[in-house]
Amino acid sequence: MSTSQTYSTRQRKTALMWAILGALFFSTKAILAKLMYREGADGVDVLTLRMIFALPFFIMIGLWARRSQPYQMTRNDYVQVCVVGFFGYYIASLFDFLGLQYITVGLERLILFLTPSMVLIISKFFLKKNIDVKQWLAMILAYVGIVLVFWHELEVGGSNIALGSALVFGSALSYATYLLMTGELVKRLGATRLVAYAMAVSTVLCLMHYVVLRDWHGLLSKNAVVYGYSLLNALLCTVAPVVLTMLAVARLGSPIVSQVGMVGPVATVGMGYFFLGEPVTTTQLMGTALVIVGIFLVGKVAGQSKSIQAK
Template sequence: MATSKNLPLPGIVLTFLGAVLFSTKAIIVKLAFRNEQVDVITLLALRMLFSLPFFLGVAIWTRDAAVKPMTARQWVLVSVIGMMGYYISSWFDFIGLQFISAGLERLILFLYPSFVALINMVFFRQRLSRMQKWALLCTYLGIGMAYYGELLLDFGNPNFLFGSMMVFFCSITYAIYLAGSGRLIPQVGSTRFTAYAMLAATTGVLLHFFFTHEVGDLQLKAGMWKYGLLLAIIATVLPAFLMNAGLKQIGSNNAAIVSSIGPVSTIAQAYLFLGETMHIGQIAGTVLVIIGVLLIGWKGRQASGG
């Protein structure tokens, strides 16, 4: 497991890029809800359907590669973790995005690094380094400042608390995914883990859809093709492989910290594409989040002699 003393720069860069691409998800979902008549599970099903060919192809390719076969226990764990991260977590997230801003969604979601650290400490006896503690402090101070401003803006929304709670549940389930994947990826490989985890999640999403909808509900208008493809490629396929490749190199705690650039990216995109308000709390909080990301990145470069 990587520590803050030997973080490879490529792992930091991969995680950073993955987090930025993941941050486009909230923007695309909000635009889909705004411009198209679509419900949560239908939009989620479209996301996974358009992602399916990519992950199915990778699964077939890795099956024939010269790698050690997965055990029955690993199959079960990969399936459960995949369902947790890209089915259950995404379902909570999409529900919450109907009722709160994209900026607030990303800030609540970014409680998950603390949950990842807690899971690792309680279940895997993994201690936080001093640099990780300082980086977490900076990022959470920044998130707290921005969150307070969002509360003042959005608290009049009658569904504010419900939407916030759904995203809070999303942050917990995503932390379980991230902590679990940090343990499984070194055992089964980053590419294979990502493909099989996403296939398991796709199965869960499609079963949910077919139990609650008619097949004809997937008849698509041109706009839904656009949003489905954007969600699949830009906000799912590419960042999933980037994040898991980075996680393999730097570990789940460090991946959680580096990916704290996500709220910054989402807030900026929400301002540009959704017209959401950018306030002083967001700006000050953004500065602290960036400092936290730079702390962990600088430590990795220093250790590698770059």
């Protein structure tokens, strides 16, 4: 049964609003991280505090999901959850927050937005999947946009832009790996349960990271503003987007929700200007447009290919 037959027009409009809010809330993560940097925190602090505050909510979500889908996990399932938690929410998040210390929120969001193209490229070279010529052209368009924005920021921001961009690119690559690894696992556990468990694994890894590399008291000595931003980062930018996106996917389907997610880069550029005072230039807007159009076309061609195969 299709989504349109299952839900009314009003319910689908509500789900569309959920998808938009989810994309906007998730994009706010970079803004809050930048504000925390101004208060003396760094990428490791931001990540660790985010995970600590978010963990109780994901534990509750995981318990609820386990009751609603009582699948008995095997030892191999637990191992896979640990692996995807490492790549998807520990390494990806760590590289992202570290990279944000050196680049603007607009460039960070654009690089992360390349994740679907990375999934396709990895699938091509490691899983021997075919990529349509139109998809190659669309990906080239998106990467030209990234190069345009990157080159512009490199000219005005200095050498650290390259380091920050490389770290965020590594974040996107790690998350693309996570997406490819979760195919069969998400069928057995369900998306909600998998995300909750992977977040729990990531939290443990973040805490171990902090304890090994730093004095634990440093995390407890942050000011109230940092803790307030961390709580917002956990609730508004981590838990809420996951819940809203999953609710939207249930009513609209993942293709529509992924297209709605394209408001993220544009919103991030706007929020960076209003909340952080980051400049908005013609070159940046041109590059942003190229990336959004390129990734949109990648998804559109993929959707057409699946429809043809289904027929």
